[in-house]
Amino acid sequence: MTIEQLRLFRDIAHQRSLSRGAQLNGISQSAASQHLQEMERQLGVPLLDRSTRPVELTECGRLYLEFCRDVLHLKEKLDSAMDRLKGRVEGTVRVASIYSVGISEMSWMEEEFSLRQPDAELRVEYLRPEKVYEAVLSDQVDLGLVSYPAASREIQVVRWREERMVVAMAPSHPLAGLSLVKASDLNGEDFVGFDQDLPIHREVNRFLAEHGVEVNLVLHFDNIQSMKEAIALGAGLSILPERVLRTDIEQKRLFARPLEAPGLVRPLGVIHRRRKRFNAATQAFLELLMEKPAPTPAPIVAA
Numbered sequence: 001m002t003i004e005q006l007r008l009f010r011d012i013a014h015q016r017s018l019s020r021g022a023q024l025n026g027i028s029q030s031a032a033s034q035h036l037q038e039m040e041r042q043l044g045v046p047l048l049d050r051s052t053r054p055v056e057l058t059e060c061g062r063l064y065l066e067f068c069r070d071v072l073h074l075k076e077k078l079d080s081a082m083d084r085l086k087g088r089v090e091g092t093v094r095v096a097s098i099y100s101v102g103i104s105e106m107s108w109m110e111e112e113f114s115l116r117q118p119d120a121e122l123r124v125e126y127l128r129p130e131k132v133y134e135a136v137l138s139d140q141v142d143l144g145l146v147s148y149p150a151a152s153r154e155i156q157v158v159r160w161r162e163e164r165m166v167v168a169m170a171p172s173h174p175l176a177g178l179s180l181v182k183a184s185d186l187n188g189e190d191f192v193g194f195d196q197d198l199p200i201h202r203e204v205n206r207f208l209a210e211h212g213v214e215v216n217l218v219l220h221f222d223n224i225q226s227m228k229e230a231i232a233l234g235a236g237l238s239i240l241p242e243r244v245l246r247t248d249i250e251q252k253r254l255f256a257r258p259l260e261a262p263g264l265v266r267p268l269g270v271i272h273r274r275r276k277r278f279n280a281a282t283q284a285f286l287e288l289l290m291e292k293p294a295p296t297p298a299p300i301v302a303a
Contacts, residue, residue, distance in 0.1 A: 076277035148199035149269030183211035190236030
């Protein structure tokens with residue numbers, strides 16, 4: 001058995017799909033099927049129940065999955081130890097980030113990390129929140145950057161920072177003349193919201209409900225960039241993290257006003273698989289995040 005075959009079986013088992021396991025490992029479904037048949041031939045037992053959809057592990061398959069996890073965990077420990085013995089930080093850091101964190105902040109992170117660790121490589125991809133969790137669980141990436149991070153049996157959370165939420169609007173909006181927005185000022189306003197399946201949607205709705213506010217939801221999106229465009233075109237106002245509005249405010253495309261009611265923040269966190277052994281490069285990048293969460297923007301000044 002090779003490390004590649006062990007990783008392939010782990011991914012097939014996690015995804016409960018031969019085709020998705022093959023895709024994660026960059027091979028065809030036919031090649032994955034051949035590898036699986038070879039594993040079963042060597043072990044002399046079936047590992048998957050192919051009569052079900054999605055596929056299920058046999059009792060032997062569950063035992064073999066534990067073996068795969070243990071061996072791959074030991075391989076990660078070996079790689080990490082070898083990196084330390086080399087006396088320099090090498091390797092690749094694989095990061096998945098939600099759009100509103102990655103796009104606005106990765107440029108300075110990449111520059112700083114490159115200066116500190118010239119022998120390491122940082123790879124970043126931007127995904128929807130649920131896809132970040134999937135990428136971490138399937139070991140496509142080492143770290144995930146998400147808002148409202150949720151720990152689980154397989155996911156560990158490292159708290160990163162909290163971002164103040166503010167009211168965002170077009171410069172022509174009537175509330176733009178206020179220096180401070182009360183929750184009651186939002187009552188009946190046209191509102192650009194987040195898709196219902198996102199945690200930030202639930203938090204904003206909770207805040208509005210706690211203050212007895214009803215808004216007129218005119219549009220909803222799964223990403224902040226689309227929301228900002230709709231707001232700039234006058235579709236309505238919204239409640240967004242202050243940090244993601246800095247460029248728009250400087251360009252006077254949007255105005256942002258603090259809420260009188262305190263406490264509405266967007267928490268950000270770093271997620272990774274439990275028992276994950278980082279290589280030296282990933283550990284160095286995580287330490288950079290914790291050391292310098294990102295340049296702190298100046299408070300919003302009313303225009």
